[in-house]
Amino acid sequence: MVWVFLLFLSVLKKCIENKMRVSPKCYQSIAKMLDFYSQFNPSPLSIKKFIDFGLNASEKKSFIFLRKELPVRLANIMKEIALLPENLLRMPSVIAVNDWYMRSFQEIIEFEKREPNDDTLEHFCSELVKIRNRHTNVVETMAQGVLELKESHDVDHHTEHSIQYFLDRFYMSRISIRMLINQHTLLFGGQLENAPGPNRSKYIGCIDTQCNIISVIKDAYENARFLCDQYYLASPDLIIEVSQHNQLEKEQNVNIVYVPSHLYHMLFELFKNSMRAVMEYHCEVDQYPAITITVAKGKEDICLKMSDRGGGIPRSTTDHLFKYMYSTAPQPSKSDAHTVPLAGYGYGLPISRLYARYFHGDLVLLSCEGHGTDAVIYMKALSNEANELLPIFNKTTSKFYRTAVPTGDWSNQAAHIGDRQISTKIKNHHLPQSCKESMTGAI
Numbered sequence: 235m236v237w238v239f240l241l242f243l244s245v246l247k248k249c250i251e252n253k254m255r256v257s258p259k260c261y262q263s264i265a266k267m268l269d270f271y272s273q274f275n276p277s278p279l280s281i282k283k284f285i286d287f288g289l290n291a292s293e294k295k296s297f298i299f300l301r302k303e304l305p306v307r308l309a310n311i312m313k314e315i316a317l318l319p320e321n322l323l324r325m326p327s328v329i330a331v332n333d334w335y336m337r338s339f340q341e342i343i344e345f346e347k348r349e350p351n352d353d354t355l356e357h358f359c360s361e362l363v364k365i366r367n368r369h370t371n372v373v374e375t376m377a378q379g380v381l382e383l384k385e386s387h388d389v390d391h392h393t394e395h396s397i398q399y400f401l402d403r404f405y406m407s408r409i410s411i412r413m414l415i416n417q418h419t420l421l422f423g424g425q426l427e428n429a430p431g432p433n434r435s436k437y438i439g440c441i442d443t444q445c446n447i448i449s450v451i452k453d454a455y456e457n458a459r460f461l462c463d464q465y466y467l468a469s470p471d472l473i474i475e476v477s478q479h480n481q482l483e484k485e486q487n488v489n490i491v492y493v494p495s496h497l498y499h500m501l502f503e504l505f506k507n508s509m510r511a512v513m514e515y516h517c518e519v520d521q522y523p524a525i526t527i528t529v530a531k532g533k534e535d536i537c538l539k540m541s542d543r544g545g546g547i548p549r550s551t552t553d554h555l556f557k558y559m560y561s562t563a564p565q566p567s568k569s570d571a572h573t574v575p576l577a578g579y580g581y582g583l584p585i586s587r588l589y590a591r592y593f594h595g596d597l598v599l600l601s602c603e604g605h606g607t608d609a610v611i612y613m614k615a616l617s618n619e620a621n622e623l624l625p626i627f628n629k630t631t632s633k634f635y636r637t638a639v640p641t642g643d644w645s646n647q648a649a650h651i652g653d654r655q656i657s658t659k660i661k662n663h664h665l666p667q668s669c670k671e672s673m674t675g676a677i
């Protein structure tokens with residue numbers, strides 16, 4: 235009986251999936267449009283431009299900009315999806331992601347020749363909301379696709395390298411597309427009118443013009459600490475130091491014009507990592523050294539340095555920290571599917587670095603094995619220098635996917651790592667709900 239019911243469910247699922255899938259005929263006509271739009275380079279915007287646009291531009295102007303810019307950004311990355319290794323493209327999760335992109339691209343180009351009247355503008359806004367919702371689970375679905383590949387095939391070094399290269403560009407593109415959609419829907423979709431009083435004036439879309447760095451730090455710390463307490467029944471304290479040499483900001487509060495959810499995401503991930511390291515390294519003595527954050531605002535950069543005394547990372551593994559799915563934490567088990575893990579998917583650092591780089595900042599780690607780790611988030615202090623960093627599809631990109639990884643021209647290059655990698659050995663692994671929540675974050 236149960237067996238028949240399960241069979242019925244799987245047939246139903248297939249039917250729904252097939253119905254939602256873009257038909258082959260449709261693919262052909264979309265392919266032409268993809269060729270067309272991918273000829274253009276995306277137009278990166280600075281935070282200042284986002285703000286000026288938000289303050290002065292009309293909904294019509296934003297619509298006219300986005301109906302070209304969104305398909306351009308989508309087409310640039312969709313062309314790259316097409317260059318992925320054949321066997322990865324055949325994985326069910328990758329097919330699903332590809333389909334979402336096709337569908338969304340198609341929906342936006344329908345506005346190409348529309349008259350920008352009130353009806354069109356309203357429809358456009360609601361389509362953007364629909365697209366944003368459709369793409370909510372892209373990060374974990376793509377991650378799932380890579381897992382499916384690793385479970386069913388032997389992945390060689392070149393494929394691994396291409397996937398890493400692709401994921402960085404793909405997730406960065408996604409951050410940028412969501413940024414554009416969020417700005418438009420927040421500014422013109424009436425959502426900001428519902429924001430609480432003081433926030434209305436501070437925010438231009440999702441940009442906080444007076445983002446209080448200290449309060450974002452405290453927020454991220456408290457939430458990571460909550461998880462840490464759940465796992466280890468204790469957590470390290472936090473010390474915040476605002477650089478004494480900081481001549482520019484006399485007060486304790488340091489403000490920046492930034493997207494607070496991006497900053498929060500980076501800090502939350504770094505706190506989780508530092509807390510885990512500290513708790514694991516000092517478990518015998520039962521005394522946990524505090525995590526220190528130093529905040530420094532210079533003329534060009536704002537730097538947040540998080541220092542922990544969690545025993546550090548051996549130099550032989552530092553090259554792998556920003557690789558997707560590199561983790562030394564045990565795989566969160568399926569039975570923990572409804573709790574958020576402190577670590578285990580190996581997405582924390584690479585995605586956080588993308589957020590930092592998105593507006594031409596960076597995220598670097600410096601570690602001393604046997605002592606601890608410093609993680610530094612760099613952000614541009616000036617909003618006109620905080621330009622979007624976007625992947626561009628061109629001949630160099632295509633060449634990258636086709637050429638083999640260059641062979642080493644120094645001795646002793648084959649650094650081998652004994653990490654726990656999510657690999658072919660883990661059969662039938664699915665990313666659970668908790669992973670989806672921790673990965674989705676602000677994007």
Ligand SMILES: Nc1ncnc2c1ncn2[C@@H]1O[C@H](COP(=O)(O)OP(=O)(O)OP(=O)(O)O)[C@@H](O)[C@H]1O
Pocket residue numbers: 503507508511542544545546547555560561562563575576577578579580581582583584607672
């Ligand atoms: N402050 C730190 N001290 C020691 N090791 C660290 C620190 N930060 C990161 N690491 C190492 O880098 C690895 C990768 O970190 P990353 O945040 O990308 O993934 P994760 O924490 O394992 O999983 P998640 O995706 O849940 O964050 C960690 O598993 C850990 O081994």
Ligand SMILES: [Mg+2]
Pocket residue numbers: 503506507576577578582583
């Ligand atoms: Mg982590």
